[in-house]
Amino acid sequence: MARRGLLTPGAPHRVAQQFAELHRWGFGLAGELRQAAARSPGQVAVIDETRSLTYAELVDRSARLAVALPVVAGNRVGVLCRNSAVMVETLVAVTTVGADPVLINTGLSATQLAAVIDAQDLSVVVHDPEFSDVLGDFPGAIPSSALDAMISAVPSQDLSPPSRTGRTIVLTSGTTGMPKGAQRPTPGGFSPLCSIIDRIPLRAGVRMMIAAPLFHTWAYAGMQIALALRATIVLRRKFSPGGTLDAMRDSGATALIAVPVMLQSLMELPPEASLPALEIAAVSGSALPGGMATRFMDRYGDVLYNLYGSTEASWASIATPADLRAAPDTAGRPPHGTVIAVLAGDGEPVPAGETGRLFVGNEMLFEGYTNGSSRELHDGLLATGDLGHVDAGGRVFVDGREDDMIVSGGENVFPGEVEGLLADLPDVLEVAVIGVPDDEYGQRLAAYVVLRGTASLDADAIRDHVRSNRARFCVPRDIVFLQSLPRNATGKVLKRELPR
Structure with missing residues (x-):
């Protein structure tokens, strides 16, 4: 902490208030924000495409939003927003009242979102207006465009810590099925x-x-x-x-x-x-x-x-x-x-x-x-x-x-090893390799390749490159050229959507 500048001297009253806020609120989002605001209230906390907020302003707005939101400790609140100061305010506000924020992938379909709302028992979903259609008629939807008015309607106030500590719930990527909610612990100190x-x-x-x-x-x-x-x-x-x-x-x-x-x-x-x-x-x-x-x-x-x-x-x-x-x-x-x-x-x-x-x-x-x-x-x-x-x-x-490794003709093959080899080719922009069923060998490799610009690399050249650098059973028999790989909102390749 000393090497990273966290223990540099400061005004005694600010340092005392900083540690007092951590003692009161703990090391969750609400506590970390308050300790930062106590030490450096005028420091800019967040900048997005429309505005910037200091730490003091972010504490004030998130506290007023915590009062304005129709949620109480123990509720689960979905947050379906793109990166913005509004999203940060909302996440802090939800944890301030002891509710559990559920981080929702902005790439979910209407069917997936409905399943998440049901599985996570969400009482409210704060969302950017662009996601109104995928939310449908969910009664607990609150568009993020309404939050400024909600904040303005509540006077500034110093809140007390909630009766329970909220638990952030992160949805798994859902690349192989319906996303599951993983409960994240709140840090207990400085060690993490x-x-x-x-x-x-x-x-x-x-x-x-x-x-x-x-x-x-x-x-x-x-x-x-x-x-x-x-x-x-x-x-x-x-x-x-x-x-x-x-x-x-x-x-x-x-x-x-x-x-x-x-x-x-x-x-x-x-x-x-x-x-x-x-x-x-x-x-x-x-x-x-x-x-x-x-x-x-x-x-x-x-x-x-x-x-x-x-x-x-x-x-x-x-x-x-x-x-x-x-x-x-x-x-x-x-x-x-x-x-x-x-x-x-x-x-x-x-x-x-x-x-x-x-x-x-x-x-x-x-x-x-x-x-x-x-x-x-x-x-x-x-x-x-x-x-x-x-x-x-x-x-x-x-x-x-573990579930990607394939057995081809009795040999264990890791598709990622072949992906890395092909990604090194100058003509290859991106590549994904998976196992597909094979009547003779049980499974075989299939490579999905996106070429750079006007590159003219062909399937035989790709196979020859693998054959020159890896064992015979690592050579993909299927080579499929695509314009792009299907990815989710975090950039992970959706292998189930690759054409067979």
């Missing part, structure tokens, strides 16, 4: 923050562009970190590479919170559009494709940090620029307070370098799904659902999802 900023050198007061959608676990964590650091959060409703760079230049942001596909888009911009002031680019949510880590750092400098984690496990490991230079496909090392185990099917540890099931332990493991189910635990460690290995230097590598 220290685990992250020990590896990712975000400093107090940093200006941070959160490009990933705030309903995503990593972006939401970025917002929590920003409040703890008394940082300035920069937001745009929708991601575009050019718009993101413009917003960072205009705001003076030097840190970027993103998902890997966004880096891929930034790399497609011409070199003169690069952001020379970028000091930290921290990504999570999916694997970095191919040699993206090296290419990105060759262009922007050694500023890239890759966090491997999940909605259920929070973080598992963090790769620093030095890790990524040494091994571009690594997920890094577990930070302070985190344990990773690579286990065989019988629960016994496997030797370094051998692939097994990845299990994680830290103080921010999720508290279970809202439907009462959970993930497998082994000696207090949570199954990530991934297969991977740890090298002799302690670096973690994710080899693929």
Whole structure:
């Protein structure tokens, strides 16, 4: 904390008030916001495309909104908004009254949204007006355009902490079925923050562009970190590479919170559009494709940090620029307070370098799904659902999802390994590889390839490249060229929507 500027001297009365607010409210969103406002009330807290708010203004508006919203402690409140100051106000307001915010993916269909509202027992959904049609006639819908009037109708007031601590509920990605609600714990102290900023050198007061959608676990964590650091959060409703760079230049942001596909888009911009002031680019949510880590750092400098984690496990490991230079496909090392185990099917540890099931332990493991189910635990460690290995230097590598590995002619094949190989081809913009049924071999690989511009790479050249670098059973027999890969709102490829 000292190295990141959190313990620098300040006015004694402000420092005393800062720690008093943390003592009263705890380390949830409402408490982190109040401690920041107590220490730095005039600091700009959030900038979006329409306005900026100081920490004092954000506390005042979120407190008045907490009174105005028709919710009480224990209610579940859906938040269906794009990145904006309104969304931040709403999330803080909901937790201020002890209700549970449910972060809703903006890409859900009307059918999926109706199922989420029912499964999560939502009493209210605060939504951007553009989502009115997908909400239909849900009686608890409150358009975000109405919030200013609701806030103005309530006088400023100093609220007391609620009788219960709200639990943030993050929906799983739903790439393989209906999203489930994962209950996130509230931090119990400084340790979770220290685990992250020990590896990712975000400093107090940093200006941070959160490009990933705030309903995503990593972006939401970025917002929590920003409040703890008394940082300035920069937001745009929708991601575009050019718009993101413009917003960072205009705001003076030097840190970027993103998902890997966004880096891929930034790399497609011409070199003169690069952001020379970028000091930290921290990504999570999916694997970095191919040699993206090296290419990105060759262009922007050694500023890239890759966090491997999940909605259920929070973080598992963090790769620093030095890790990524040494091994571009690594997920890094577990930070302070985190344990990773690579286990065989019988629960016994496997030797370094051998692939097994990845299990994680830290103080921010999720508290279970809202439907009462959970993930497998082994000696207090949570199954990530991934297969991977740890090298002799302690670096973690994710080899693929447990349910993605295929058996072709008796050989185990990880589609991700072939994806990474093909992503390195200069003519390939993006690629996805999956297993499909095969009458002779049980399963075979199919590759879905998006080429750059006027590239003329053909299927035989792709097969020859794999054959030259991998075993025979890794060569995809099916090569399908697409204009783009189907992705959800956080950039994950929807493999179920790939044409068979």
